[in-house]
Amino acid sequence: xxxxxxxxxxxxxxxxxxxxxxxxxxxxxxxxxxxxxxxxxxxxxxxxxxxxxxxxxxxxxxxxxxxxxxxxxxxxxxxxxxxxxxxxxxxxxxxxxxxxxxxxxxxxxxxxxxxxxxxxxxxxxxxxxxxxxxxxxxxxxxxxxxxxxxxxxxxxxxxxxxxxxxxxxxxxxxxxxxxxxxxxxxxxxxxxxxxxxxxxxxxxxxxxxxxxxxxxxxxxxxxxxxxxxxxxxxxxxxxxxxxxxxxxxxxxxxxxxxxxxxxxxxxxxxxxxxxxxxxxxxxxxxxxxxxxxxxxxxxxxxxxxxxxxxxxxxxxxxxxxxxxxxxxxxxxxxxxxxx
Numbered sequence: 001x002x003x004x005x006x007x008x009x010x011x012x013x014x015x016x017x018x019x020x021x022x023x024x025x026x027x028x029x030x031x032x033x034x035x036x037x038x039x040x041x042x043x044x045x046x047x048x049x050x051x052x053x054x055x056x057x058x059x060x061x062x063x064x065x066x067x068x069x070x071x072x073x074x075x076x077x078x079x080x081x082x083x084x085x086x087x088x089x090x091x092x093x094x095x096x097x098x099x100x101x102x103x104x105x106x107x108x109x110x111x112x113x114x115x116x117x118x119x120x121x122x123x124x125x126x127x128x129x130x131x132x133x134x135x136x137x138x139x140x141x142x143x144x145x146x147x148x149x150x151x152x153x154x155x156x157x158x159x160x161x162x163x164x165x166x167x168x169x170x171x172x173x174x175x176x177x178x179x180x181x182x183x184x185x186x187x188x189x190x191x192x193x194x195x196x197x198x199x200x201x202x203x204x205x206x207x208x209x210x211x212x213x214x215x216x217x218x219x220x221x222x223x224x225x226x227x228x229x230x231x232x233x234x235x236x237x238x239x240x241x242x243x244x245x246x247x248x249x250x251x252x253x254x255x256x257x258x259x260x261x262x263x264x265x266x267x268x269x270x271x272x273x274x275x276x277x278x279x280x281x282x283x284x285x286x287x288x289x290x291x292x293x294x295x296x297x298x299x300x301x302x303x304x305x306x307x308x309x310x311x312x313x314x315x316x317x318x319x320x321x322x323x324x325x326x327x328x329x330x331x332x333x334x335x336x337x338x339x
Contacts, residue, residue, distance in 0.1 A: 028252070029061045030244065032085030035071050040211050040274050041144045042066075042087065044266035045238045048142055048259055055255045060248070074239065075136045084244045088138070089236040091171070098315055099132050099325050100140075100235060105311055106174040106304040109148070109233035110333050113271060116145040116233060117264035118336045123329055124237070128321040139245050141256070142238040142263050146208045147271065149174070149233065151226040152218055153197055153204030156288070158226065160296040169193055170206040173311075174231050177303050190216030197221045206231055210278045211271075219282050229292040229300075 032049070034042050042064070049062035062085060074086035075093060090100045103109050103120065110116050120143035123129055133140060151157055155166050164182030168175070175185035188196060190212070196202035198221040205218055209227055213219055245253065283289075308326065315322025 027059055027061065028248065029063060030084035030240070032062050032064045032087075032238070032240075033074070033077055033083040034064060034066050034087040035073060036066065038066050039215070040270055041146060041236060041267075043270055044144070044263045045087070045142060047266055048238070048263040051259050051262070052256055055259065056252055060252050060256070075138060078239065078241045079137045081241070081243075083241075085141070085238060085240040087144075087236065088140075088239045089234060091234055096136065097132050098318065099129055099320055099322065102311070102325050102329050103235040104171070104173070104232060105308050106171070106177055106232045107230070107301050108304070108308060108329075108333075110337055111148050111230050112337070113145050113147065113268045114265070115333070115336045117143060117267060118261075119329060119332045120145055120235065120237070121260060121264060122332045123325075126325060126328055128325050132320075133239070134242060137242050138239045139242045140237045141240045141245075142260055144236040144238065145264065145267050146234050146236060147211075147275075148209065148230040149206045150209035150231070151204045151206050151229055152209075152213050152222045152224070152287075153202065154200070154221075154223050155203035156224045156290055157204060157229070157292070158290050159293045160299060166203045167201065168204045168206060169196075169202060171232070171234075173307055174206070174304075176307065177300060180303065190218070194218060194221055208234065210282065211274050214278045214281065219285050219287060222287060224288050224290050225282060226290045226292050229297060231300075 032045070034045070046064055049064055053061050071089055072092040074088045075096065077083040077086050090097060090104060094101050100123075103116075103123065110119060124140035124143060129140065149171070151168070153168075156162065157166065160181050163178055166178075166183045167186060168178060168183050169186050169188050170178060172185075172187075175183075179185055186196075186202060188202070190205075190207070193202055193205045194216055197205065197218060205213070207213060207216075209225075213225075219225075248256075312322040312326050315325075
C-alpha cells in the first residue's frame, strides 16, 4: 500500500479514537459563532465539527451557530469568553493582527486552492503568527482558503489602459496599484455596490470569484467579468479560544490537529461544485468573459512588489518579524506550488 500524508492521518485518527475511554467520560461542548449567514466557506468548518465529534466518540462537540454579528466581532468574542470559536477575516484586523495580513498582499497569494490551503496551515503554525494571535486569545485552527479576487461590472477591463478613469471597489492595497494607473478606488459593501453599479457611480467590483459576486447578485447589474486578472486573496479562518484549546485533553487536541488538513482539502471539492453552477448562471445572464492581457498582468505584479516591500518595512518598524513571516510565506508558496 502506498503511504502518503492522508493515509498517515487516517491511521493516526484511528489510533486516537481507540485511545478514548468510556463514552461516560466528561463531554466538552464549544460554541462557535460565525457571523452572517451559512455560506460555502463555512461548510468545511461544519464538516470539521462533525468529524471531531465522531472521532472523539461524542466527547468533544463544536456547536456552530450563525448570527448577525459584524465581521469584526470575532476577536472580542474569544477574548471575552463569549464564544470558544469564531470566523475571522484578517481584513477586519489589520491593525490588531498585522502579520496575518501577509496573505492579502496584492497578487501574492497562490491561485491554487490546495496550495493556498497548505500555505495558510503552515502560516497558522508559525511562531510569530501564534505570538501575535496569543494576545487576543486566538488560535488559527482551520484556514478557509478563498479564491482570488476578480473583476465584474459595467466597464470592460482587458488591459491596464482600461483602468484609467474607472471607478472600482477594491481592497486598499490593490487599490493603490490601480490608482497608479489612473483608476479611482471606492470602499463599499456588496449590497451598496449593487445600487452603485446599477446607477453608474461604480464601474467594477473586485471580490472573491465567483460565488461572492453571485451572493450579492452583482451579475444582475453587470455586463463584463474579468476572471483571470487574479488580484489576490483574503485570509479567513476558523479561530478558537487559546485558553479553551489549552484546557482540552491532549488526546482531543491530537484528533483535532489531525483533522485540520482534511478539512482544508474540502474547499477544493466544494468550490468545484459551487463554481460550475455559478459561472453557468453568469453565462445565462449574458455576461461577457473578458480575458486580461498576460503582459499587463505581469506589469501589475511588478508594481505590486514594491508594496510587498513596504509591508515588510512597516512591520519591521513596529518591531514585528515582517521579513521573516513574508519570506517564510513566500518559501511555502514555492515549495507547495512545486508539488
